[in-house]
Amino acid sequence: MYRIREASLADVEFLADVTLTATRAQGRLAPDFDEADWRGGFEEWSRESIDDPATDLSVIELDGQRVGRLRVSRTPEAVELNGIQLHPDVQNRGIGTAIITELQAEAAGRGVPLELHVERDNPDARRLYDRLGFHKTGEDGAEDVMQWTHGTQLWNAEVAKRYDTPGTGMFAADVLGPTVDRLAELADGGRALEFAIGTGRVAVPLAARGVPVSGIELSTAMLAELRTKADETAIPVVVGDMSAVRVPGEFSLVYLVYNTISNLLTQEEQVACFRNAARHLSPGGRFVIELWVPELRRLPPGTPATVGIADPGYILLDTYDVLKQHVVSHHFHFGEGTQAELFRSPHRYIWPAELDLMAQLAGFTLESRHADWSSTAFTADSPSHVSVFRLATT
Numbered sequence: 001m002y003r004i005r006e007a008s009l010a011d012v013e014f015l016a017d018v019t020l021t022a023t024r025a026q027g028r029l030a031p032d033f034d035e036a037d038w039r040g041g042f043e044e045w046s047r048e049s050i051d052d053p054a055t056d057l058s059v060i061e062l063d064g065q066r067v068g069r070l071r072v073s074r075t076p077e078a079v080e081l082n083g084i085q086l087h088p089d090v091q092n093r094g095i096g097t098a099i100i101t102e103l104q105a106e107a108a109g110r111g112v113p114l115e116l117h118v119e120r121d122n123p124d125a126r127r128l129y130d131r132l133g134f135h136k137t138g139e140d141g142a143e144d145v146m147q148w149t150h151g152t153q154l155w156n157a158e159v160a161k162r163y164d165t166p167g168t169g170m171f172a173a174d175v176l177g178p179t180v181d182r183l184a185e186l187a188d189g190g191r192a193l194e195f196a197i198g199t200g201r202v203a204v205p206l207a208a209r210g211v212p213v214s215g216i217e218l219s220t221a222m223l224a225e226l227r228t229k230a231d232e233t234a235i236p237v238v239v240g241d242m243s244a245v246r247v248p249g250e251f252s253l254v255y256l257v258y259n260t261i262s263n264l265l266t267q268e269e270q271v272a273c274f275r276n277a278a279r280h281l282s283p284g285g286r287f288v289i290e291l292w293v294p295e296l297r298r299l300p301p302g303t304p305a306t307v308g309i310a311d312p313g314y315i316l317l318d319t320y321d322v323l324k325q326h327v328v329s330h331h332f333h334f335g336e337g338t339q340a341e342l343f344r345s346p347h348r349y350i351w352p353a354e355l356d357l358m359a360q361l362a363g364f365t366l367e368s369r370h371a372d373w374s375s376t377a378f379t380a381d382s383p384s385h386v387s388v389f390r391l392a393t394t
């Protein structure tokens, strides 16, 4: 079991040792590296950090032995991971991941991002941060600046207030009507659970149809909007991450619509989401996903972005990182003047084939895939799909 404790002056030499050992094991010391000179500077910096109230310099212990160094700064705007080094003997045991996950939880709780710098010659660290959902936001000398933000920062009170557009857009009767009809049919007389229930765009009319609906939602601001339409007894909701939290009871249908599985930014989290759906379903239960088909055919080599919509007053620009399967949608709203409002949402896009494999990993098989909620045939040109995955009946 690891433990993090405040560093003292007695740890200064160890902190230099472990940093040096970890860096040397990664083969990242320059041929002309001057150890004595480096130690002098590093130990001085450690002593200053111990005295600095804005910085927490810590020792990581495993079973009572010192095995690593952690330096974190906390500002009103962010949690900053300034450094984490583990002795090579204790690497690859999940300690680094566990510590960073704890820092993510702290940042999420405070509603601020978790930021860090990673040297471009440190691919192991970079892989870990990519896997944990960090995004590159800039460069600083030989380092990339990376940031992790929790979904609740995107879906804040301002966005939640503007989300509902009764009668138009995603709230139009010709969008919602077929959605609710199909979900009621797929619930097959049982209880339904909506992952990322939001303001209840679908859950409220589905519940009104007589289907008992529960939900999971990360954003309390979105949930507050739902609560203006349905109380806890009508639509119970657990606040948390749809890839992890458990809702009491058993369901015949779990559904995740409006492209929202792509809000999970790593393949790991998306697979965990499938597994979490399976955990809530009775045998033969269904998991329904509505998702767009990635528009990579619109992206010629060397072109990092596509214009999705260019209407008077609204432009949608999608920027791609094809290595990470990430697309950031930039929604610009503007009027006649020079001011514009920007809402930006990052997604991990998924091919239908990858989605099917995620389903398979969680014990599902594909029951049907259509281009929309009215069972239009899905073709190579369909821009999105409604996929129904089913657990085995026994």
Ligand SMILES: C[S@@+](CC[C@H](N)C(=O)[O-])C[C@H]1O[C@@H](n2cnc3c(N)ncnc32)[C@H](O)[C@@H]1O
Pocket: 151, 152, 155, 195, 196, 197, 198, 199, 200, 201, 202, 216, 217, 218, 219, 222, 240, 241, 242, 243, 257, 258, 260, 263, 264
């Ligand atoms: C596009 S809205 C969809 C809301 C609703 N399902 C609908 O169809 O209108 C995305 C919602 O997903 C929620 N969300 C994003 N990531 C989530 C996560 N990991 N777990 C639970 N909810 C999440 C957001 O807070 C937001 O309410």
